[in-house]
Amino acid sequence: MLTRNLSSHPRCVDIIVPVYNEEAAIDSFHRQLTDALTGLPQQFNIIYVDDGSRDDTLEHLHALAEEDRRINVIELSRNFGHQAALCAGIDQARGDFVITLDGDGQHPPALIAEMLTLAEGGYDIVLTQRLDEEQLPFFKRFTSRLFYQFTNHIAETDITPASSDFRLMSRSAVEALRSMPEYHRFLRGMVAWIGFRSIILPFKPPQRLAGESKYSLNKMVRLAMDAIFSFSLMPLYIGISIGGLFLLAALAEVVYVLNFWIRGDTSHLAPGWSSLMFMLLVVGGARMVFMGITGIYIGYIFQEVKHRPIYIIRNIYDKTENQKEQVS
Numbered sequence: 001m002l003t004r005n006l007s008s009h010p011r012c013v014d015i016i017v018p019v020y021n022e023e024a025a026i027d028s029f030h031r032q033l034t035d036a037l038t039g040l041p042q043q044f045n046i047i048y049v050d051d052g053s054r055d056d057t058l059e060h061l062h063a064l065a066e067e068d069r070r071i072n073v074i075e076l077s078r079n080f081g082h083q084a085a086l087c088a089g090i091d092q093a094r095g096d097f098v099i100t101l102d103g104d105g106q107h108p109p110a111l112i113a114e115m116l117t118l119a120e121g122g123y124d125i126v127l128t129q130r131l132d133e134e135q136l137p138f139f140k141r142f143t144s145r146l147f148y149q150f151t152n153h154i155a156e157t158d159i160t161p162a163s164s165d166f167r168l169m170s171r172s173a174v175e176a177l178r179s180m181p182e183y184h185r186f187l188r189g190m191v192a193w194i195g196f197r198s199i200i201l202p203f204k205p206p207q208r209l210a211g212e213s214k215y216s217l218n219k220m221v222r223l224a225m226d227a228i229f230s231f232s233l234m235p236l237y238i239g240i241s242i243g244g245l246f247l248l249a250a251l252a253e254v255v256y257v258l259n260f261w262i263r264g265d266t267s268h269l270a271p272g273w274s275s276l277m278f279m280l281l282v283v284g285g286a287r288m289v290f291m292g293i294t295g296i297y298i299g300y301i302f303q304e305v306k307h308r309p310i311y312i313i314r315n316i317y318d319k320t321e322n323q324k325e326q327v328s
C-alpha cells in the first residue's frame, strides 16, 4: 500500500491552465474550477498561462485575478503552443503537487479531488485517459487513434493511448521533467519516459464550454512530428531496411541476367525501357523520402543545439506581489 508521510501542514497544489483565445470559455471554466476546489484540504495556487491570445482572454484573466487572490497570470510574449505554455506554468510552480488542465472545460475540474486523493496515497503521477471518445468529432477521434497506435508501435517509450495533458505530478516528478531540456516537447511522452509510480484515471470528456478548438491541423501535425521524431529513430531504420531490400532486388537481378549470359542466350534480354524507368523512379523516390526523413532529424538536432528558450515570458501578473509593491 502506497502512502505519503502525512505532514501537519496542508499541501500546496499548483493548478496550471494554458489558454489561447479562450475569452468565451474562461469565466465559466474558472467557476467550474473554484467549485471543484471548494472544501478540499490543500492550498491552491492557480496559474493561468496566456499563450499570446489575440482576443480579450488576458483582460478576463486580470479581472478574475482581481477577485481571486489564488490566481497568477503568466503572459507569454507570443503564441508558443500548448506544450510550451504548459512548460511555462510548470516551471513557475513551487507546490508539492502540480496539476495541468485545459481551460475549455474538456478536462473536468471535478476530477481534481480524486487525483489528489491518489497523490496523497503515494502516487507521483496521476494520468488521465479519455473514455467514450464518441463525443469527439470523427476526424479528431480517427487521427488520435491512428497517432497513438503508430507512436506506440515505433517509440521506445509506452504512451498511454487516449491520454491527455490533464495530469497530476508530485514535486519529484516535476523536477525530473524539468531536468529534460529538449526544445521539441511532447509532454505525454516525456512524462511516460521519466517513470515514477503512476496510475491512470479514466474520464469522459465533456464538450468544450464555448469557442472552437485551438489545435489547428498545422498544430496537430507539429505535435505528432514532435512525438514521432523525438521519441523514435524507427523511421531511419525503416529507411535502411527498405534500402537493403532494394539492394537485394538489384543482386537478384544481377544473378538473373548473369544466368542468361552464362548460358549464352542473351536474346531474351530485350532492352526494357519501361521496367528500367520504373525501377529508377521507385529507387529515386525512396531515396528522396528517406533523405527527407534524415533531414528532419538533422533539423530537429539543429533546433536543439541552438538552445533557444521554449517560451518567453512578457509579464507575470501576481496580484499579491502588486499589492506588496504598492505597500513598500
Ligand code: UDP
Pocket (backbone or CB within 6 Å): 017, 018, 019, 020, 021, 022, 051, 079, 080, 081, 082, 085, 101, 102, 103, 104, 106, 212, 213, 214, 215
Ligand atoms: N492552447 C494553448 N496554445 C495553443 C493552442 C491551445 O495554450 O496554441 C490551449 C487552449 O486554450 C486549451 C488547451 O490548450 O486550454 C487545449 O486546446 P484545445 O482545447 O483547443 O485543443 P483540443 O481539446 O481541441 O485538442
Ligand code: MG
Pocket (backbone or CB within 6 Å): 102, 104, 106, 208, 213
Ligand atoms: Mg479542448
